[in-house]
Amino acid sequence: MSRDVSAFEEPIIQLKATIEGLKAQPPNAKTSREISKHEQRLLKLQKEIYSNLTDWQRCIVARHPNRPYTRDYLENLFTDFEELHGDRRFADDPAIMAGFGQFQGRTVCFVGHQKGRDMKAKLHRNFGMPRPEGYRKALRIMQLAEKFGRPIICMIDTPGAYPGIDAEERGQAEAIAYNLKVMAMLKVPIIVYVIGEGGSGGALAIGVGDHVCMLQNAIYSVISPEGCASILWKDAGQMEQAAEALHLTSDKLLKLGLIDSVCEEPPGGAHSDPAGMFERFRDHLSNWLQSQGTVVPQNHLTSRYQKFRNMGIFSEEG
Amino acid sequence: MTWFIKNSTPLKTSDSVTVRVPEGMWEKCPSCKEIIYRQELQRNENVCPKCDYHFRITPEARFQALFDEGKYNLLYQSVISTDPLAFKGLKKYRDQLKNLAKNNMQQDSVWVGRGKLEGIETVICVMDFQFLGGSMGSAVGEKITRAIECGTEERLPVIIFSCSGGARMMEGALSLMQMAKISAALAVLDQARVPFISVLTDPTTGGVTASFAMLGDINIAEPKALIGFAGPRVIQQTIRQELPEGFQSSEFLLQHGMLDAVVPRREMKQKLARYLTYFLNPDLFEAEPGA
Ligand SMILES: [Zn+2]
Numbered sequence: 001m002s003r004d005v006s007a008f009e010e011p012i013i014q015l016k017a018t019i020e021g022l023k024a025q026p027p028n029a030k031t032s033r034e035i036s037k038h039e040q041r042l043l044k045l046q047k048e049i050y051s052n053l054t055d056w057q058r059c060i061v062a063r064h065p066n067r068p069y070t071r072d073y074l075e076n077l078f079t080d081f082e083e084l085h086g087d088r089r090f091a092d093d094p095a096i097m098a099g100f101g102q103f104q105g106r107t108v109c110f111v112g113h114q115k116g117r118d119m120k121a122k123l124h125r126n127f128g129m130p131r132p133e134g135y136r137k138a139l140r141i142m143q144l145a146e147k148f149g150r151p152i153i154c155m156i157d158t159p160g161a162y163p164g165i166d167a168e169e170r171g172q173a174e175a176i177a178y179n180l181k182v183m184a185m186l187k188v189p190i191i192v193y194v195i196g197e198g199g200s201g202g203a204l205a206i207g208v209g210d211h212v213c214m215l216q217n218a219i220y221s222v223i224s225p226e227g228c229a230s231i232l233w234k235d236a237g238q239m240e241q242a243a244e245a246l247h248l249t250s251d252k253l254l255k256l257g258l259i260d261s262v263c264e265e266p267p268g269g270a271h272s273d274p275a276g277m278f279e280r281f282r283d284h285l286s287n288w289l290q291s292q293g294t295v296v297p298q299n300h301l302t303s304r305y306q307k308f309r310n311m312g313i314f315s316e317e318g
Numbered sequence: 319m320t321w322f323i324k325n326s327t328p329l330k331t332s333d334s335v336t337v338r339v340p341e342g343m344w345e346k347c348p349s350c351k352e353i354i355y356r357q358e359l360q361r362n363e364n365v366c367p368k369c370d371y372h373f374r375i376t377p378e379a380r381f382q383a384l385f386d387e388g389k390y391n392l393l394y395q396s397v398i399s400t401d402p403l404a405f406k407g408l409k410k411y412r413d414q415l416k417n418l419a420k421n422n423m424q425q426d427s428v429w430v431g432r433g434k435l436e437g438i439e440t441v442i443c444v445m446d447f448q449f450l451g452g453s454m455g456s457a458v459g460e461k462i463t464r465a466i467e468c469g470t471e472e473r474l475p476v477i478i479f480s481c482s483g484g485a486r487m488m489e490g491a492l493s494l495m496q497m498a499k500i501s502a503a504l505a506v507l508d509q510a511r512v513p514f515i516s517v518l519t520d521p522t523t524g525g526v527t528a529s530f531a532m533l534g535d536i537n538i539a540e541p542k543a544l545i546g547f548a549g550p551r552v553i554q555q556t557i558r559q560e561l562p563e564g565f566q567s568s569e570f571l572l573q574h575g576m577l578d579a580v581v582p583r584r585e586m587k588q589k590l591a592r593y594l595t596y597f598l599n600p601d602l603f604e605a606e607p608g609a
Contacts, residue, residue: 161528163548163556168566169574173527173547180501181508181533200485200494201528201547208498222485222494222525232407232487247403247490256402258491308502309463311495312456313402 006060008049012268015042046268053217056243059225061217062196066271068278070097070112070155070195076278077285078103081110084141086133090170093134095126095162096206098141100150104286109145109188111138111206112155115196128197129162132175135205139179146186151292153285154192154206159224161202176205183208184308185301189292191285193263194218194250195270210304211288212258214250215277216265220258221248258311347371349542363583372520372540372583377429377444380479384442384587390433392425393441394464399426399457403490411488414450423449426457427482430465432474436591438598441465441474445481445526452482454526455489459496462530466503466514475513475594480531483549484524497529504533513597515590518545518568518577536578536593539568540586545576 019038022031053061061067074081074097081101085092098111116125145152161172183190183206190209198207198220214220223231225243230236247253250262263284266276344353349371359366363383364373382388405411427449431442443465445452462478469476485493507514516534518527520543528547531537539545546553546566554561564570568580581589 161547163553165553165557165559165561165565168546168548168553171532171574171576174532174576176528176547177497177501177530177532180498180529181505184498184502184505185509201497201525204494204498205528208502220491220494222489222491223487228407228487232409234408242407245403245405245407245490246487253491256490256492258495305502305506308495308498311499312459312492313400313489314455314457314460315398315400317396317398 006057006064008053008057009268012042012046012049012272015045043267046272050217050265050267050269054240054244055246055249056225056240058217058249059219059239059243061269061271062219064269064271065117067196068270068274069117070110070114070157072274073112073155073195073278073281074101074110076274077282078108078110085137087136087140089133089136091131091133093126093131093137094124095128095130095158096134096138098138100141100145103153103289106289107150108289109141109150109152110155111141111152112195113158113203113206115157126162128158129160130158130202130205131162131164131167132170132172135161135175135179138206139182142183142186142190146188149188149294151188151289152186152190152209154190154209156192156194156198156203156207156218156220157196158199158202159197160199161205176201179205180208184305187296187301189296189300190304191288193281193285194220194259198248199224208304208308210300210307211260213261213263213284213288214253214259215263215270215281216250217269218250219248220250220253221246256313260307345373347373365583370582371542374447374481374520376448377425377431377446377479380444381429381431381433381442383583384435384590385431385433386435386437390431390442393430393432393468394461395425397426397457397460397464398424399455399486399489401488402456402492403488405488405490407488414488418449425449426461427452427454428458428461430461432468435477435587435594438591438594439474440477440594441469442477442479444479447481447483447521450486452480452526453484453486453493454482454496455486455493456496458486459493459499462496462500463503466500466507469512469514470503470507470510473510473512475515475598476507477515477517477590478530478534479517479519480522480526481519482522482524482526484526494525497525500530501533504530511597511600513594515593517581517586517590518571519543521545523547523549532576535597537576538579538581538589539571539577541568541580541582543568545571 078101083099097114113128115128116122192209192212194214225239226236229238229242253259266273270277347366350369352368401412516537518539522545571577
């Protein structure tokens with residue numbers, strides 16, 4: 001695995017290696033005392049490093065190659081799930097996974113970006129950058145959920161919608177726009193999780209819901225810090241400043257009223273302890289689903305409308 | 319020839335002879351590169367007489383051309399941008415806003431006007447590229463949303479002239495969410511069966527294209543406008559290929575099924591009025607279930 005992505009993790013990686021080394025030795029009282037001492041130090045170190053991350057470092061964590069992807073959540077939290085394919089118009093887009101499955105005995109619909117883990121999978125999934133057919137598939141499956149009364153769980157993890165000739169020809173903008181409009185009116189409950197990277201319109205296109213939750217180290221932004229830096233600083237290398245300025249972290253977005261909750265990650269980030277992440281995710285989703293009855297309340301769409309209606313900060317004189 | 323000295327820019331004519339041309343009297347057509355006498359351009363509704371390129375015009379000029387007798391009321395003028403994130407790039411967003419206000423740009427990058435178009439009471443939003451590239455921030459989102467809500471409540475058709483580089487980065491995700499906010503308002507207008515016509519003008523890209531600009535009951539564009547989701551430069555950097563001739567032009571979008579028509583500026587008012595009559599006072603052919 002590439003080590004360049006997170007220099008700030010170096011002390012954690014070293015300590016983990018030490019613990020692994022001790023665990024490889026024949027067990028005795030002394031080494032097990034050592035191990036538990038080091039494990040306590042590790043926890044403290046992770047908490048310390050992760051509570052002091054800069055916004056740019058949070059971007060690195062959000063894009064970490066070992067971070068759980070949509071597929072990992074499906075495999076670990078859902079049972080009997082089936083992926084469904086195709087937009088019935090042009091093609092199937094592997095950058096988005098969609099389908100149905102069981103979560104704690106309840107049938108739910110899922111839609112999520114999928115980035116792909118190794119190079120072959122990344123190419124197949126187009127690095128999680130959907131083309132119009134991906135958004136149209138997502139909408140088709142969500143409309144099935146509406147027809148048959150199933151709650152929808154969206155998982156956002158994309159650098160953005162694919163900027164390519166074919167995507168433009170087939171109406172990338174229209175596909176995104178249409179999803180925004182239709183999702184605002186889907187009659188079933190929708191919960192949205194930003195699990196990694198929330199890249200602009202390509203993320204929002206599956207992001208209109210009754211409840212929007214960000215994982216603690218996820219990011220959600222109108223443009224990538226690199227893109228913003230190259231335009232507003234005339235230098236893509238200024239991405240650290242841009243990341244800070246864009247207010248793209250979960251805590252800042254919660255304060256701005258743009259998301260509804262933050263799901264805590266394990267002390268060293270989701271990638272350091274995927275099982276711990278799945279547990280926290282399961283609890284969050286379980287609580288939310290339990291708060292949703294099986295009958296949709298009358299004012300449900302009005303609340304969804306009002307939530308997005310109230311987003312924005314401006315001034316009004318006179 | 320004193321005007322040769324100040325405010326002059328070197329321009330190339332079609333004969334490839336570099337001449338210095340004063341700003342103010344002449345205009346260079348960005349499409350055919352011809353140099354045109356400004357008065358001639360104005361007489362032609364700011365359309366290039368040589369190649370039919372449609373120059374960007376101010377919202378005021380647009381309203382004058384569209385509303386009957388040039389009469390209209392400006393709405394929501396008091397809604398203005400603040401600097402919610404205290405954003406500082408090479409420039410401070412706050413200073414940019416201050417300078418615009420000083421230069422009499424009080425309306426942010428969208429103007430909302432209400433008046434009669436061929437006798438039909440209509441709400442028209444026009445984006446202004448001169449104000450931070452027509453970018454969409456919270457104030458723009460709020461003004462357009464209010465215009466649409468006004469359309470829903472009073473059953474007034476809504477027309478939006480887009481002209482924008484997309485979301486306003488200096489407002490971060492606040493600007494991104496305006497896409498969802500406006501699209502939701504359009505969903506309500508949709509259910510009320512009040513018509514919405516989207517007119518795309520040069521240029522319309524990014525979050526504006528990927529929200530209301532593509533959501534018209536009818537989508538039309540002025541000729542030769544640049545329209546797309548990703549900007550041509552971003553696409554080129556991604557795929558590392560030359561882009562095909564005419565890619566992302568109005569005509570290209572028409573050919574690919576994204577527009578209902580390409581409408582020249584001189585026919586705009588008449589066409590809009592005709593489209594509206596198709597949709598006003600809808601007959602409701604609601605069949606009884608099982609009938
Ligand atoms: Zn011309």
